[in-house]
Amino acid sequence: MNLLQTYEANGVSRPVYEFGESVLNELRERFADIDRMAELNQGKVIHAMQEARVDAACFAATTGYGYDDVGRDRLEQVYASVFGTEAALVRPQITCGTHALTVALSANLLPGDELLSPVGLPYDTLQEVIGIRPSPCSLAEYGVRYRQVDLLPDGGFDYPAIREAINEKTKLITIQRSKGYATRPSFSVAQIGELIAFCKGVKPDVRVMVDNCYGEFVEELEPSQVGADMCVGSLIKNPGGGLAPIGGYIVGTKDCVERCAYRLSAPGLGQEVGANLGILPSFYQGLFLAPTVVAGALKGAIFAACLYERLGFRVVPGGAEERHDIIQAVELGSEAGMRAFCKGIQAAAPVDSYVEPIPWAMPGYDDEVIMAAGAFVQGSSIELSADGPIRPPYAVYFQGGLTWYHAKLGILRSLQAMVDAELVRL
Numbered sequence: 001m002n003l004l005q006t007y008e009a010n011g012v013s014r015p016v017y018e019f020g021e022s023v024l025n026e027l028r029e030r031f032a033d034i035d036r037m038a039e040l041n042q043g044k045v046i047h048a049m050q051e052a053r054v055d056a057a058c059f060a061a062t063t064g065y066g067y068d069d070v071g072r073d074r075l076e077q078v079y080a081s082v083f084g085t086e087a088a089l090v091r092p093q094i095t096c097g098t099h100a101l102t103v104a105l106s107a108n109l110l111p112g113d114e115l116l117s118p119v120g121l122p123y124d125t126l127q128e129v130i131g132i133r134p135s136p137c138s139l140a141e142y143g144v145r146y147r148q149v150d151l152l153p154d155g156g157f158d159y160p161a162i163r164e165a166i167n168e169k170t171k172l173i174t175i176q177r178s179k180g181y182a183t184r185p186s187f188s189v190a191q192i193g194e195l196i197a198f199c200k201g202v203k204p205d206v207r208v209m210v211d212n213c214y215g216e217f218v219e220e221l222e223p224s225q226v227g228a229d230m231c232v233g234s235l236i237k238n239p240g241g242g243l244a245p246i247g248g249y250i251v252g253t254k255d256c257v258e259r260c261a262y263r264l265s266a267p268g269l270g271q272e273v274g275a276n277l278g279i280l281p282s283f284y285q286g287l288f289l290a291p292t293v294v295a296g297a298l299k300g301a302i303f304a305a306c307l308y309e310r311l312g313f314r315v316v317p318g319g320a321e322e323r324h325d326i327i328q329a330v331e332l333g334s335e336a337g338m339r340a341f342c343k344g345i346q347a348a349a350p351v352d353s354y355v356e357p358i359p360w361a362m363p364g365y366d367d368e369v370i371m372a373a374g375a376f377v378q379g380s381s382i383e384l385s386a387d388g389p390i391r392p393p394y395a396v397y398f399q400g401g402l403t404w405y406h407a408k409l410g411i412l413r414s415l416q417a418m419v420d421a422e423l424v425r426l
């Protein structure tokens with residue numbers, strides 16, 4: 001069987017396959033750069049595991065309180081080393097990225113303090129956490145004020161307005177690395193470093209948290225290595241490598257992470273409690289695989305960008321742009337386009353391939369959301385997935401793929417569905 005036949009057997013027609021190959025022909029150098037980055041980050045992860053003396057004892061299950069859990073403690077050491085921080089909190093008891101961010105925020109903000117976002121509106125689910133949209137138990141309910149400085153029209157930082165917004169109450173600054181469900185650019189680690197330096201120049205004792213979701217292992221450095229006091233993310237995104245079935249992480253200064261541990265468990269208990277219930281092999285092995293998994297996802301994102309750009313759709317980032325996260329937005333211009341795109345992604349999945357995604361109300365989101373995901377881990381977005389809120393510009397956010405070949409198939413099937421629905425002509 002040749003490759004075309006394989007793709008035909010998987011629902012991709014010859015014209016769609018050939019269109020894809022013509023796009024891919026121009027991407028060889030970009031893909032080689034991505035492989036180099038994966039190699040570099042693979043070395044970093046292996047070095048961290050060796051330094052922490054990871055051994056078979058680290059994979060044993062603990063129960064109950066989980067006192068003296070060697071595997072848990074060494075995994076946190078490994079994360080601290082990979083992210084270049086003093087401390088790390090990496091737990092299955094952190095249920096998702098939003099939870100990790102909530103812990104980091106609420107542990108480091110007290111009544112009367114102010115939180116500042118100098119990069120515009122935060123990710124949808126955080127709006128209720130902060131109280132931008134009212135919610136029981138939001139930070140606002142506990143007397144934490146929120147201030148926001150929007151990005152400039154070109155996506156840059158509005159430094160004069162940021163200087164103005166930082167005041168004696170400003171305790172924590174939150175920077176979201178990835179665009180989330182917005183069509184602004186994602187930030188490079190270097191840009192984040194500049195912004196942090198500026199903020200700390202205005203107020204030296206201000207703390208900075210970076211929402212690192214989808215950014216891990218895309219670049220050589222992480223935001224924690226350019227001045228962030230905390231970096232926060234989800235284990236069912238990049239750093240879990242597709243194997244972690246749950247979890248979140250917070251890496252940063254000893255002081256900040258300790259407070260997070262007290263918030264997550266209880267004052268006085270902190271990091272000492274939290275049984276691993278046998279989940280640690282997937283955390284270790286997932287982190288081990290994460291650099292190559294992220295590389296596959298990046299190739300998929302670039303392929304999707306170049307393919308849809310050539311068909312005349314606006315894509316963010318553009319096909320030729322540098323990558324700072326694994327998210328690819330494709331503005332499809334209509335609900336029908338979003339449905340067709342997601343139908344194709346779903347049809348390419350190893351799990352739940354027979355279902356058709358439809359828009360639905362989701363907890364934490366204001367608009368209806370459509371989601372295509374046929375994942376081994378429910379909702380895992382390091383696995384091939386596409387989703388987006390049903391609102392103009394009708395952008396689908398495409399991400400993941402545990403292997404590049406699966407990402408490629410998904411993108412070709414999305415195009416096939418668009419062609420079949422007569423939304424594009426090749």
Ligand SMILES: *Cc1c(COP(=O)(O)O)cnc(C)c1O
Pocket residue numbers: 096097098099123125176177178179180211213214234
């Ligand atoms: C995914 C994401 C979150 C929230 O993570 P969940 O695991 O879905 O709760 C927060 N911020 C950004 C930028 C994200 O991409």
